[in-house]
Amino acid sequence: MTCKPTAVPPVEEIDIPALREKYRQEREKRIRPEGQKQYQALSGELPEVSSEDPHTPRQAREPVSKDIDVVVLGGGWSGVLAGVHLRKAGIDDICIVDSAGDFGGVWYWNRYPGVQCDNDAYCYLPLLEEMGFLPSKKFSDGAEIYQYMRSIGDRFKLYDGALFHTLINGMHWDEDLQRWQVSTDRGDKLRARFVIMANGLLNMPKFPAVPGIGDFKGKMFHTSRWDYDYTGGSQTEPVLDKLSDKKVAIIGTGATAIQAIPHLGRHAQHLYVLQRTPSSVDKRDNPPTDPDWAQSLEPGWQAARQDNFHRAAMEGALKPGEEDLICDFWTEITRNMMAEMEAEGWPQLSMEEFMQRREEMDYRVMERARKRICELVEDPDTAEALLPWYRFPCKRPLSNNDYYPTFNRDNVTLVDVSATQGVEAMTEKGFVANGQEYEIDCMIFASGFEVTSDLDRRWGIDQVEGRDGKSIYQHWGNGYRTLHGMMSHGFPNQFYMGLYQGGLNATIPEIFNRQGQHIAYIIQQGLAQGASSIEPSEEAQDEWVKHIRETAIDISELQSECTPSYFNNEGEKEKDEDGNEKYRWYLGESYGPGWNAFQALLQEWRDSGELPGMIIKK
Ligand code: NDP
Numbered sequence: 001m002t003c004k005p006t007a008v009p010p011v012e013e014i015d016i017p018a019l020r021e022k023y024r025q026e027r028e029k030r031i032r033p034e035g036q037k038q039y040q041a042l043s044g045e046l047p048e049v050s051s052e053d054p055h056t057p058r059q060a061r062e063p064v065s066k067d068i069d070v071v072v073l074g075g076g077w078s079g080v081l082a083g084v085h086l087r088k089a090g091i092d093d094i095c096i097v098d099s100a101g102d103f104g105g106v107w108y109w110n111r112y113p114g115v116q117c118d119n120d121a122y123c124y125l126p127l128l129e130e131m132g133f134l135p136s137k138k139f140s141d142g143a144e145i146y147q148y149m150r151s152i153g154d155r156f157k158l159y160d161g162a163l164f165h166t167l168i169n170g171m172h173w174d175e176d177l178q179r180w181q182v183s184t185d186r187g188d189k190l191r192a193r194f195v196i197m198a199n200g201l202l203n204m205p206k207f208p209a210v211p212g213i214g215d216f217k218g219k220m221f222h223t224s225r226w227d228y229d230y231t232g233g234s235q236t237e238p239v240l241d242k243l244s245d246k247k248v249a250i251i252g253t254g255a256t257a258i259q260a261i262p263h264l265g266r267h268a269q270h271l272y273v274l275q276r277t278p279s280s281v282d283k284r285d286n287p288p289t290d291p292d293w294a295q296s297l298e299p300g301w302q303a304a305r306q307d308n309f310h311r312a313a314m315e316g317a318l319k320p321g322e323e324d325l326i327c328d329f330w331t332e333i334t335r336n337m338m339a340e341m342e343a344e345g346w347p348q349l350s351m352e353e354f355m356q357r358r359e360e361m362d363y364r365v366m367e368r369a370r371k372r373i374c375e376l377v378e379d380p381d382t383a384e385a386l387l388p389w390y391r392f393p394c395k396r397p398l399s400n401n402d403y404y405p406t407f408n409r410d411n412v413t414l415v416d417v418s419a420t421q422g423v424e425a426m427t428e429k430g431f432v433a434n435g436q437e438y439e440i441d442c443m444i445f446a447s448g449f450e451v452t453s454d455l456d457r458r459w460g461i462d463q464v465e466g467r468d469g470k471s472i473y474q475h476w477g478n479g480y481r482t483l484h485g486m487m488s489h490g491f492p493n494q495f496y497m498g499l500y501q502g503g504l505n506a507t508i509p510e511i512f513n514r515q516g517q518h519i520a521y522i523i524q525q526g527l528a529q530g531a532s533s534i535e536p537s538e539e540a541q542d543e544w545v546k547h548i549r550e551t552a553i554d555i556s557e558l559q560s561e562c563t564p565s566y567f568n569n570e571g572e573k574e575k576d577e578d579g580n581e582k583y584r585w586y587l588g589e590s591y592g593p594g595w596n597a598f599q600a601l602l603q604e605w606r607d608s609g610e611l612p613g614m615i616i617k618k
Pocket of ligand 1: 030252275
């Protein structure tokens, strides 16, 4: 079956200047001068939402003290994939440490009702061919992903030596020992030759600093610490029967909230949805995996599919005649553009013309999304309040068939808090919005994660000190300074996985997969050469920083037009070392020439066999 373009209104029917002005007004309404400071770090005021693990009991154990080749901080996708590649490289003396009770990262913690991946699972889940596994449907349930990660842990023996329910709270490079001294909240002392920082992107729950939040006497929890004892039901059977006599409020209408809200609406006595900025939520076709299709897959199919997704969702163009294999809301703009260009016989467009047509298609697609909401939501005022007024990439595109119909229920009230730029206050009994107090039993925070805040807050480790006691937070204080986004001068034998200064792919676990491969190669080389330390020279590091900044694609114009969110650091600009004002981007500083160019560059670097730019001490 070939993938069809969507029916969007023709450009002539859309008043783009008027829409642009409307988008601007909606943005201005929401900008808060305090930017990031509107959020608060976890503190004693927010008790059960922080360190408690609702999923696995914490077992007592003796502290561990040992020398080890590699400590991996984090057992989410990046840590697991680092482990896979270390094992493949023949490095066995490894220890993955995570504050959770198992592998899984976000898929361990996030077990809220309805949790499901928003990306095509055939792309998203790494190593499918190698593992001989196919997800059961296009958008996997969270439970399926979690189990799959555990099976990777089993297959690659990553459970051996792993320390769960353990939080690394400090590490420093010991020049005499030529090792990292790693300490944990369980009293462990790990002396590691190498450390891999696989901290994760969505590891730290974020809370709005609502005045009076600590006064509330009812129940509160964050969606990433869902309390089924309180709500009833379970992740796999989300029948939240204990809420039938409860008034519940949920803060947030992002990717998480829109999945949980239909379940809350179905079961709570009353549900208040506190919305500041509406999401754009499309229909979700989620068919089970077709066995005939599965049978037809040829070796190499997953890489080809990821490549197709990357080009359609991130690079913005498919090859003439190439089918959109993903065929969902992520690829809609490109799919529609390609269909129109094909109908016109593939006209030669300048980059400027191409971008203009893309922008027009963006307005047309968003107009289609808004029309759909008006068709689905019965009350016109509620429908109006749910309309998203911004460009398509300003927020994560979402899909859910039950979200909008939930607002047709008598027991569900949408509370628009955009006029006050968020929930005004909390009291002993509930919350205040638009001057009115609402009494509730339970407040659920679907308020997201620390994504663009300062690194120490995101990592949550007080002390990460390289040579001569230099803090990584200080070293990167004016922007990341790395070689290839994975190592930094003055921090020997330390590796970073995540979105710092490297290539971007539309499939985030694929980024970690390739980083894991590259890092395992360097460690293997280091061990084979009997190196006591490896680090990039300052020149190699600075050259990379210069190169990545010179080749960067400037998206600040688009960011400046978006409603505030982690996409544009809440609309807050900062000055870089050269005095240029920029928005921090949640995807880090990405390599302008693209993913394939970045992979080719790393391949060439490895093929040289000489670890160019590295200082190797024996
Ligand atoms: P988000 O950061 O996307 O959403 C947070 C929500 O809280 C927003 O609606 C925000 O409003 C709202 N909010 C924050 N402060 C206030 C306030 N003071 N008053 C009222 N509302 C407030 O978090 P999510 O957990 O939804 O998603 C985070 C990320 O997790 C996603 O972008 C995605 O990357 C990932 N995710 C992925 C899924 C997947 O399927 N792969 C599923 C779920 C999440 P505003 O927009 O106005 O700031």
